[in-house]
Amino acid sequence: xxxxxxxxxxxxxxxxNLGMNAGEARLTRRWARRAALAGAWLACLIALxxxxxxxxxxxxxxLWAVGMLAVEFSLVFxxxxxxxxxxxxxxxxxxxxxxxxxxxxxxxxxxxALLPPVTAWATARAQGAPLTLSGYLDGLSTSAPRGPxxxxxxxxxxxxxxxxxxxxxxxxGAGPLPAVVNxxxxxxxxxxxxxxxxxxxxxxxxxxxxDIDYRFFRPHDWRTTPGDVKCALGWVxxxxxxxxxxxxxxxxxxxxxxxxxxxxxAYTRAAELPPTCQAPEAKVxxxxxxxxxxxxxxxxxxSFRLAGPVRRELSGQIWPLAPESARRASPATYxxxxxxxxxxxxxxxxxxxxxxxxxxxxxxxxxxxxxxxLVEIPYADHQFDLSWGGFGSQIARHAITxxxxxxxxxxxxxxxx
Numbered sequence: 001x002x003x004x005x006x007x008x009x010x011x012x013x014x015x016x017n018l019g020m021n022a023g024e025a026r027l028t029r030r031w032a033r034r035a036a037l038a039g040a041w042l043a044c045l046i047a048l049x050x051x052x053x054x055x056x057x058x059x060x061x062x063l064w065a066v067g068m069l070a071v072e073f074s075l076v077f078x079x080x081x082x083x084x085x086x087x088x089x090x091x092x093x094x095x096x097x098x099x100x101x102x103x104x105x106x107x108x109x110x111x112x113a114l115l116p117p118v119t120a121w122a123t124a125r126a127q128g129a130p131l132t133l134s135g136y137l138d139g140l141s142t143s144a145p146r147g148p149x150x151x152x153x154x155x156x157x158x159x160x161x162x163x164x165x166x167x168x169x170x171x172x173g174a175g176p177l178p179a180v181v182n183x184x185x186x187x188x189x190x191x192x193x194x195x196x197x198x199x200x201x202x203x204x205x206x207x208x209x210x211d212i213d214y215r216f217f218r219p220h221d222w223r224t225t226p227g228d229v230k231c232a233l234g235w236v237x238x239x240x241x242x243x244x245x246x247x248x249x250x251x252x253x254x255x256x257x258x259x260x261x262x263x264x265x266a267y268t269r270a271a272e273l274p275p276t277c278q279a280p281e282a283k284v285x286x287x288x289x290x291x292x293x294x295x296x297x298x299x300x301x302x303s304f305r306l307a308g309p310v311r312r313e314l315s316g317q318i319w320p321l322a323p324e325s326a327r328r329a330s331p332a333t334y335x336x337x338x339x340x341x342x343x344x345x346x347x348x349x350x351x352x353x354x355x356x357x358x359x360x361x362x363x364x365x366x367x368x369x370x371x372x373x374l375v376e377i378p379y380a381d382h383q384f385d386l387s388w389g390g391f392g393s394q395i396a397r398h399a400i401t402x403x404x405x406x407x408x409x410x411x412x413x414x415x416x417x
Protein backbone atom coordinates (compact mmCIF):
# COMPACT_ATOMS: atom_id res chain seq x y z
CA UNK A 1 0.00 0.00 0.00
CA UNK A 2 1.31 3.45 -0.90
CA UNK A 3 2.11 5.14 2.44
CA UNK A 4 0.96 8.45 0.95
CA UNK A 5 -2.53 7.03 0.50
CA UNK A 6 -4.34 6.60 3.79
CA UNK A 7 -7.74 4.95 4.22
CA UNK A 8 -10.63 7.36 4.94
CA UNK A 9 -11.43 5.62 8.23
CA UNK A 10 -8.77 4.29 10.55
CA UNK A 11 -9.57 3.18 14.11
CA UNK A 12 -5.94 3.66 15.06
CA UNK A 13 -6.20 7.36 14.23
CA UNK A 14 -9.36 7.67 16.32
CA UNK A 15 -7.67 5.85 19.18
CA UNK A 16 -4.66 8.15 18.91
CA ASN A 17 -6.80 11.31 18.79
CA LEU A 18 -8.77 10.18 21.85
CA GLY A 19 -5.62 9.29 23.70
CA MET A 20 -6.61 5.61 24.11
CA ASN A 21 -4.13 2.80 24.45
CA ALA A 22 -4.64 -0.57 22.76
CA GLY A 23 -6.37 -2.13 25.76
CA GLU A 24 -8.81 0.73 26.09
CA ALA A 25 -9.54 0.54 22.36
CA ARG A 26 -10.32 -3.18 22.57
CA LEU A 27 -12.61 -2.56 25.53
CA THR A 28 -14.40 0.22 23.62
CA ARG A 29 -14.92 -2.05 20.60
CA ARG A 30 -16.21 -4.82 22.85
CA TRP A 31 -18.76 -2.54 24.49
CA ALA A 32 -19.76 -1.10 21.10
CA ARG A 33 -20.49 -4.62 19.82
CA ARG A 34 -22.45 -5.45 22.95
CA ALA A 35 -24.49 -2.27 22.55
CA ALA A 36 -25.06 -3.11 18.88
CA LEU A 37 -26.22 -6.62 19.78
CA ALA A 38 -28.58 -5.24 22.44
CA GLY A 39 -29.96 -2.78 19.90
CA ALA A 40 -30.42 -5.59 17.38
CA TRP A 41 -32.43 -7.68 19.82
CA LEU A 42 -34.45 -4.64 20.91
CA ALA A 43 -35.36 -3.96 17.28
CA CYS A 44 -36.25 -7.63 16.91
CA LEU A 45 -38.52 -7.60 19.96
CA ILE A 46 -40.35 -4.45 18.82
CA ALA A 47 -40.93 -5.86 15.34
CA LEU A 48 -41.93 -9.22 16.81
CA UNK A 49 -44.44 -7.55 19.14
CA UNK A 50 -45.97 -5.70 16.20
CA UNK A 51 -46.23 -8.95 14.24
CA UNK A 52 -47.84 -10.72 17.21
CA UNK A 53 -50.57 -8.10 17.59
CA UNK A 54 -51.26 -8.32 13.86
CA UNK A 55 -51.33 -12.12 13.56
CA UNK A 56 -52.55 -13.52 16.89
CA UNK A 57 -56.01 -13.33 18.52
CA UNK A 58 -56.23 -10.28 20.74
CA UNK A 59 -58.20 -10.16 24.03
CA UNK A 60 -59.45 -6.61 23.49
CA UNK A 61 -60.53 -4.27 20.71
CA UNK A 62 -57.79 -1.82 21.70
CA LEU A 63 -55.07 -4.42 21.12
CA TRP A 64 -56.73 -5.45 17.87
CA ALA A 65 -56.57 -1.79 16.75
CA VAL A 66 -52.85 -1.76 17.60
CA GLY A 67 -52.39 -4.83 15.41
CA MET A 68 -54.33 -3.24 12.56
CA LEU A 69 -52.13 -0.14 12.73
CA ALA A 70 -49.02 -2.35 12.90
CA VAL A 71 -50.00 -3.73 9.49
CA GLU A 72 -50.70 -0.26 8.11
CA PHE A 73 -47.31 1.01 9.32
CA SER A 74 -45.43 -2.23 8.67
CA LEU A 75 -42.91 -0.42 6.47
CA VAL A 76 -41.64 1.30 9.62
CA PHE A 77 -41.14 -2.05 11.32
CA UNK A 78 -39.41 -3.41 8.20
CA UNK A 79 -36.89 -0.56 8.38
CA UNK A 80 -36.44 -1.19 12.10
CA UNK A 81 -35.79 -4.90 11.48
CA UNK A 82 -33.25 -4.11 8.73
CA UNK A 83 -31.47 -1.77 11.15
CA UNK A 84 -31.47 -4.58 13.71
CA UNK A 85 -29.90 -6.95 11.19
CA UNK A 86 -27.18 -4.39 10.39
CA UNK A 87 -26.41 -3.90 14.09
CA UNK A 88 -26.29 -7.66 14.61
CA UNK A 89 -23.91 -8.00 11.67
CA UNK A 90 -21.54 -5.50 13.27
CA UNK A 91 -21.71 -7.39 16.58
CA UNK A 92 -20.84 -10.80 15.09
CA UNK A 93 -17.10 -10.57 15.84
CA UNK A 94 -17.83 -10.40 19.54
CA UNK A 95 -20.77 -12.80 19.93
CA UNK A 96 -21.10 -15.03 16.91
CA UNK A 97 -24.06 -17.19 17.99
CA UNK A 98 -26.20 -14.42 19.48
CA UNK A 99 -25.46 -12.02 16.65
CA UNK A 100 -26.15 -14.62 13.96
CA UNK A 101 -29.49 -15.45 15.56
CA UNK A 102 -30.34 -11.73 15.67
CA UNK A 103 -29.41 -11.34 11.98
CA UNK A 104 -31.67 -14.25 11.00
CA UNK A 105 -34.58 -13.14 13.23
CA UNK A 106 -34.47 -9.53 12.07
CA UNK A 107 -34.15 -10.56 8.43
CA UNK A 108 -37.21 -12.81 8.65
CA UNK A 109 -39.20 -10.07 10.37
CA UNK A 110 -38.13 -7.54 7.74
CA UNK A 111 -39.34 -9.81 4.93
CA UNK A 112 -42.65 -10.39 6.75
CA ALA A 113 -43.14 -6.68 7.39
CA LEU A 114 -42.49 -5.88 3.73
CA LEU A 115 -45.33 -8.08 2.49
CA PRO A 116 -48.18 -5.57 3.11
CA PRO A 117 -46.50 -2.54 1.48
CA VAL A 118 -45.13 -4.55 -1.46
CA THR A 119 -48.51 -6.11 -2.25
CA ALA A 120 -50.22 -2.74 -1.74
CA TRP A 121 -47.78 -1.23 -4.20
CA ALA A 122 -48.67 -3.91 -6.75
CA THR A 123 -52.38 -3.24 -6.19
CA ALA A 124 -51.81 0.49 -6.62
CA ARG A 125 -50.07 -0.10 -9.95
CA ALA A 126 -52.96 -2.24 -11.14
CA GLN A 127 -55.41 0.49 -10.08
CA GLY A 128 -53.31 3.30 -11.50
CA ALA A 129 -53.14 4.83 -8.03
CA PRO A 130 -50.11 6.94 -7.13
CA LEU A 131 -48.52 6.13 -3.77
CA THR A 132 -46.27 8.51 -1.89
CA LEU A 133 -43.83 7.76 0.90
CA SER A 134 -44.02 11.40 2.00
CA GLY A 135 -47.62 10.92 3.11
CA TYR A 136 -47.13 7.47 4.62
CA LEU A 137 -46.79 8.75 8.18
CA ASP A 138 -49.44 11.45 7.78
CA GLY A 139 -51.32 10.64 10.98
CA LEU A 140 -54.77 9.19 11.57
CA SER A 141 -58.24 9.95 10.23
CA THR A 142 -59.65 10.81 13.66
CA SER A 143 -58.87 14.52 13.35
CA ALA A 144 -59.35 16.98 10.52
CA PRO A 145 -57.67 20.28 9.63
CA ARG A 146 -61.05 21.97 10.09
CA GLY A 147 -64.50 21.31 11.45
CA PRO A 148 -67.90 20.95 9.76
CA UNK A 149 -69.63 24.01 8.38
CA UNK A 150 -72.88 23.27 10.20
CA UNK A 151 -74.51 20.76 12.54
CA UNK A 152 -78.21 20.30 11.84
CA UNK A 153 -81.06 18.27 13.30
CA UNK A 154 -82.57 16.23 10.49
CA UNK A 155 -85.32 14.60 12.57
CA UNK A 156 -86.69 14.13 16.06
CA UNK A 157 -87.94 10.57 16.54
CA UNK A 158 -89.33 9.14 19.78
CA UNK A 159 -87.84 12.03 21.74
CA UNK A 160 -84.37 11.63 20.21
CA UNK A 161 -82.73 14.36 18.13
CA UNK A 162 -81.01 12.91 15.06
CA UNK A 163 -78.17 15.14 13.91
CA UNK A 164 -75.90 15.49 10.90
CA UNK A 165 -72.75 17.47 10.14
CA UNK A 166 -72.52 19.41 6.88
CA UNK A 167 -69.11 19.75 5.23
CA UNK A 168 -68.81 22.07 2.23
CA UNK A 169 -65.79 22.74 0.00
CA UNK A 170 -63.57 25.59 1.04
CA UNK A 171 -63.94 26.89 -2.51
CA UNK A 172 -67.08 26.29 -4.55
CA GLY A 173 -67.44 26.16 -8.31
CA ALA A 174 -70.35 26.90 -10.57
CA GLY A 175 -73.52 24.89 -10.12
CA PRO A 176 -74.62 22.44 -7.44
CA LEU A 177 -72.18 19.73 -6.33
CA PRO A 178 -72.71 16.00 -5.76
CA ALA A 179 -73.98 15.14 -2.28
CA VAL A 180 -72.29 12.41 -0.24
CA VAL A 181 -74.16 11.04 2.77
CA ASN A 182 -71.55 9.44 5.04
CA UNK A 183 -72.82 6.78 7.47
CA UNK A 184 -70.34 6.09 10.26
CA UNK A 185 -69.44 2.57 11.33
CA UNK A 186 -69.01 1.13 14.79
CA UNK A 187 -72.46 -0.49 15.09
CA UNK A 188 -73.01 0.01 18.83
CA UNK A 189 -70.32 2.20 20.28
CA UNK A 190 -69.11 4.84 17.82
CA UNK A 191 -70.27 8.44 17.91
CA UNK A 192 -71.07 10.55 14.88
CA UNK A 193 -68.25 11.47 12.50
CA UNK A 194 -65.44 9.34 14.02
CA UNK A 195 -63.18 9.86 10.96
CA UNK A 196 -63.72 13.56 10.14
CA UNK A 197 -60.64 13.73 7.94
CA UNK A 198 -62.49 11.73 5.30
CA UNK A 199 -65.39 14.19 5.47
CA UNK A 200 -63.06 17.16 5.01
CA UNK A 201 -61.27 15.44 2.13
CA UNK A 202 -64.50 14.54 0.35
CA UNK A 203 -65.74 18.11 0.72
CA UNK A 204 -62.51 19.61 -0.57
CA UNK A 205 -62.54 17.33 -3.61
CA UNK A 206 -65.82 18.81 -4.80
CA UNK A 207 -68.71 17.35 -2.77
CA UNK A 208 -71.14 18.48 -0.11
CA UNK A 209 -70.86 15.91 2.67
CA UNK A 210 -73.60 15.07 5.17
CA ASP A 211 -72.17 12.94 7.98
CA ILE A 212 -75.20 11.51 9.75
CA ASP A 213 -75.91 10.15 13.20
CA TYR A 214 -78.43 7.38 13.88
CA ARG A 215 -79.80 5.35 16.76
CA PHE A 216 -77.83 2.21 17.50
CA PHE A 217 -79.11 -1.27 16.81
CA ARG A 218 -81.63 -2.62 19.30
CA PRO A 219 -82.05 -6.29 20.25
CA HIS A 220 -84.30 -8.08 17.76
CA ASP A 221 -85.02 -4.78 15.95
CA TRP A 222 -83.25 -4.48 12.60
CA ARG A 223 -85.54 -1.81 11.09
CA THR A 224 -84.95 1.24 13.31
CA THR A 225 -81.31 1.91 12.48
CA PRO A 226 -81.54 1.66 8.67
CA GLY A 227 -84.86 3.50 8.93
CA ASP A 228 -82.99 6.42 10.50
CA VAL A 229 -80.54 6.34 7.59
CA LYS A 230 -83.42 6.45 5.10
CA CYS A 231 -84.87 9.36 7.07
CA ALA A 232 -81.55 11.19 6.68
CA LEU A 233 -81.39 10.41 2.95
CA GLY A 234 -84.87 11.86 2.51
CA TRP A 235 -83.91 14.99 4.46
CA VAL A 236 -80.81 15.48 2.31
CA UNK A 237 -82.80 14.97 -0.91
CA UNK A 238 -85.28 17.62 0.23
CA UNK A 239 -82.73 20.13 1.58
CA UNK A 240 -79.69 19.59 -0.65
CA UNK A 241 -80.19 22.85 -2.53
CA UNK A 242 -79.81 24.90 0.66
CA UNK A 243 -76.20 23.71 0.90
CA UNK A 244 -75.26 23.84 -2.77
CA UNK A 245 -75.77 20.11 -3.36
CA UNK A 246 -77.54 18.33 -6.21
CA UNK A 247 -80.18 15.84 -4.97
CA UNK A 248 -80.00 14.01 -8.31
CA UNK A 249 -76.36 13.15 -7.60
CA UNK A 250 -76.77 11.71 -4.13
CA UNK A 251 -74.16 9.14 -3.10
CA UNK A 252 -74.36 7.18 0.16
CA UNK A 253 -71.14 5.89 1.70
CA UNK A 254 -70.31 3.99 4.88
CA UNK A 255 -67.67 1.91 6.63
CA UNK A 256 -68.35 -1.45 8.26
CA UNK A 257 -71.79 -1.23 9.91
CA UNK A 258 -72.18 2.10 8.12
CA UNK A 259 -71.48 0.39 4.80
CA UNK A 260 -74.08 -2.25 5.62
CA UNK A 261 -76.61 0.49 6.42
CA UNK A 262 -75.73 2.36 3.23
CA UNK A 263 -76.35 -0.77 1.15
CA UNK A 264 -79.61 -1.62 2.92
CA UNK A 265 -80.98 1.92 2.73
CA ALA A 266 -80.07 2.27 -0.95
CA TYR A 267 -81.34 -1.14 -2.06
CA THR A 268 -84.73 -1.27 -0.28
CA ARG A 269 -87.97 0.37 -1.37
CA ALA A 270 -90.09 2.30 1.12
CA ALA A 271 -92.59 -0.57 1.29
CA GLU A 272 -89.78 -2.97 2.22
CA LEU A 273 -88.11 -0.67 4.74
CA PRO A 274 -89.79 2.66 5.54
CA PRO A 275 -87.93 5.65 7.00
CA THR A 276 -88.46 6.37 10.67
CA CYS A 277 -89.67 9.90 9.91
CA GLN A 278 -91.84 11.66 7.36
CA ALA A 279 -89.39 11.98 4.48
CA PRO A 280 -89.50 11.59 0.71
CA GLU A 281 -87.91 8.51 -0.81
CA ALA A 282 -84.47 9.56 -1.98
CA LYS A 283 -83.08 8.46 -5.31
CA VAL A 284 -79.56 7.21 -4.62
CA UNK A 285 -77.14 7.65 -7.53
CA UNK A 286 -74.37 5.40 -6.16
CA UNK A 287 -73.19 3.50 -3.09
CA UNK A 288 -69.67 3.21 -1.65
CA UNK A 289 -69.42 0.46 0.97
CA UNK A 290 -66.23 -0.23 2.89
CA UNK A 291 -65.78 -3.78 4.29
CA UNK A 292 -69.55 -4.05 4.72
CA UNK A 293 -71.58 -7.16 5.68
CA UNK A 294 -74.14 -7.98 3.01
CA UNK A 295 -75.66 -11.29 4.13
CA UNK A 296 -76.82 -11.44 7.73
CA UNK A 297 -77.74 -15.12 7.37
CA UNK A 298 -74.08 -16.06 6.94
CA UNK A 299 -72.36 -17.88 9.83
CA UNK A 300 -69.83 -16.17 12.05
CA UNK A 301 -66.64 -15.82 9.97
CA UNK A 302 -63.85 -18.23 10.75
CA SER A 303 -61.54 -15.23 10.50
CA PHE A 304 -62.98 -13.81 13.73
CA ARG A 305 -59.64 -13.79 15.54
CA LEU A 306 -60.74 -11.73 18.53
CA ALA A 307 -60.62 -13.89 21.61
CA GLY A 308 -62.95 -14.55 24.51
CA PRO A 309 -65.59 -12.03 25.59
CA VAL A 310 -64.77 -9.61 22.75
CA ARG A 311 -65.71 -12.22 20.17
CA ARG A 312 -68.93 -13.05 22.00
CA GLU A 313 -69.85 -9.37 22.35
CA LEU A 314 -69.35 -8.62 18.66
CA SER A 315 -71.12 -11.81 17.64
CA GLY A 316 -74.15 -10.79 19.67
CA GLN A 317 -74.17 -7.33 18.08
CA ILE A 318 -73.94 -8.49 14.49
CA TRP A 319 -75.84 -11.79 14.46
CA PRO A 320 -78.71 -11.48 16.96
CA LEU A 321 -81.59 -12.04 14.52
CA ALA A 322 -83.96 -14.91 13.86
CA PRO A 323 -83.43 -16.53 10.44
CA GLU A 324 -86.29 -14.77 8.64
CA SER A 325 -85.40 -11.40 10.16
CA ALA A 326 -81.75 -11.94 9.23
CA ARG A 327 -82.78 -12.62 5.62
CA ARG A 328 -84.90 -9.47 5.46
CA ALA A 329 -82.11 -7.46 7.10
CA SER A 330 -79.60 -8.52 4.41
CA PRO A 331 -78.77 -6.21 1.50
CA ALA A 332 -78.16 -9.35 -0.57
CA THR A 333 -81.88 -10.18 -0.32
CA TYR A 334 -82.86 -7.17 -2.43
CA UNK A 335 -80.61 -7.59 -5.46
CA UNK A 336 -82.33 -6.73 -8.74
CA UNK A 337 -81.64 -4.78 -11.93
CA UNK A 338 -81.80 -1.03 -11.53
CA UNK A 339 -80.03 -0.77 -8.16
CA UNK A 340 -77.49 2.05 -7.82
CA UNK A 341 -73.94 1.42 -9.03
CA UNK A 342 -71.87 0.17 -6.11
CA UNK A 343 -68.20 0.46 -5.20
CA UNK A 344 -66.98 -2.11 -2.65
CA UNK A 345 -63.71 -1.48 -0.78
CA UNK A 346 -62.31 -4.44 1.12
CA UNK A 347 -59.23 -5.46 3.07
CA UNK A 348 -57.71 -8.82 2.25
CA UNK A 349 -57.20 -9.81 5.91
CA UNK A 350 -60.38 -8.40 7.43
CA UNK A 351 -61.22 -10.23 10.67
CA UNK A 352 -64.86 -9.13 10.77
CA UNK A 353 -65.91 -9.07 7.12
CA UNK A 354 -64.15 -11.84 5.14
CA UNK A 355 -62.83 -10.74 1.78
CA UNK A 356 -64.27 -13.89 0.18
CA UNK A 357 -67.77 -12.78 1.22
CA UNK A 358 -67.29 -9.37 -0.36
CA UNK A 359 -65.96 -10.92 -3.57
CA UNK A 360 -69.00 -13.19 -3.64
CA UNK A 361 -71.31 -10.21 -3.10
CA UNK A 362 -69.65 -8.32 -5.97
CA UNK A 363 -70.24 -11.33 -8.22
CA UNK A 364 -73.89 -11.54 -7.10
CA UNK A 365 -74.37 -7.85 -7.86
CA UNK A 366 -72.96 -8.32 -11.35
CA UNK A 367 -75.15 -11.39 -11.84
CA UNK A 368 -78.21 -9.31 -10.94
CA UNK A 369 -77.29 -6.70 -13.53
CA UNK A 370 -75.97 -4.13 -11.05
CA UNK A 371 -72.89 -2.16 -11.98
CA UNK A 372 -70.40 -3.13 -9.28
CA UNK A 373 -66.70 -2.53 -8.72
CA LEU A 374 -64.46 -4.11 -6.10
CA VAL A 375 -61.17 -2.73 -4.80
CA GLU A 376 -59.41 -5.23 -2.55
CA ILE A 377 -56.26 -4.27 -0.67
CA PRO A 378 -54.16 -7.31 0.31
CA TYR A 379 -53.27 -7.69 4.00
CA ALA A 380 -55.43 -4.70 5.02
CA ASP A 381 -57.59 -5.32 8.08
CA HIS A 382 -60.97 -4.02 9.16
CA GLN A 383 -60.97 -0.23 9.60
CA PHE A 384 -57.65 0.18 7.78
CA ASP A 385 -58.78 3.69 6.80
CA LEU A 386 -58.06 4.78 10.37
CA SER A 387 -54.53 5.33 9.04
CA TRP A 388 -54.83 8.37 6.79
CA GLY A 389 -51.43 8.02 5.11
CA GLY A 390 -51.32 4.21 4.86
CA PHE A 391 -51.07 2.74 1.38
CA GLY A 392 -54.54 1.21 1.76
CA SER A 393 -56.08 4.62 2.40
CA GLN A 394 -54.11 6.16 -0.47
CA ILE A 395 -55.45 3.48 -2.83
CA ALA A 396 -58.99 3.98 -1.51
CA ARG A 397 -58.83 7.74 -2.03
CA HIS A 398 -57.76 7.25 -5.64
CA ALA A 399 -60.52 4.69 -6.23
CA ILE A 400 -63.22 6.89 -4.66
CA THR A 401 -62.08 9.98 -6.58
CA UNK A 402 -62.13 8.14 -9.92
CA UNK A 403 -65.45 6.46 -9.11
CA UNK A 404 -67.25 9.67 -8.13
CA UNK A 405 -65.88 11.42 -11.18
CA UNK A 406 -67.40 8.73 -13.41
CA UNK A 407 -70.67 8.20 -11.52
CA UNK A 408 -71.48 11.59 -10.04
CA UNK A 409 -69.65 13.84 -12.46
CA UNK A 410 -67.36 15.37 -9.84
CA UNK A 411 -65.06 18.00 -11.30
CA UNK A 412 -61.36 17.37 -10.72
CA UNK A 413 -59.86 19.58 -8.03
CA UNK A 414 -57.08 19.42 -5.49
CA UNK A 415 -57.91 18.36 -1.97
CA UNK A 416 -56.68 19.95 1.21
CA UNK A 417 -54.40 18.12 3.68
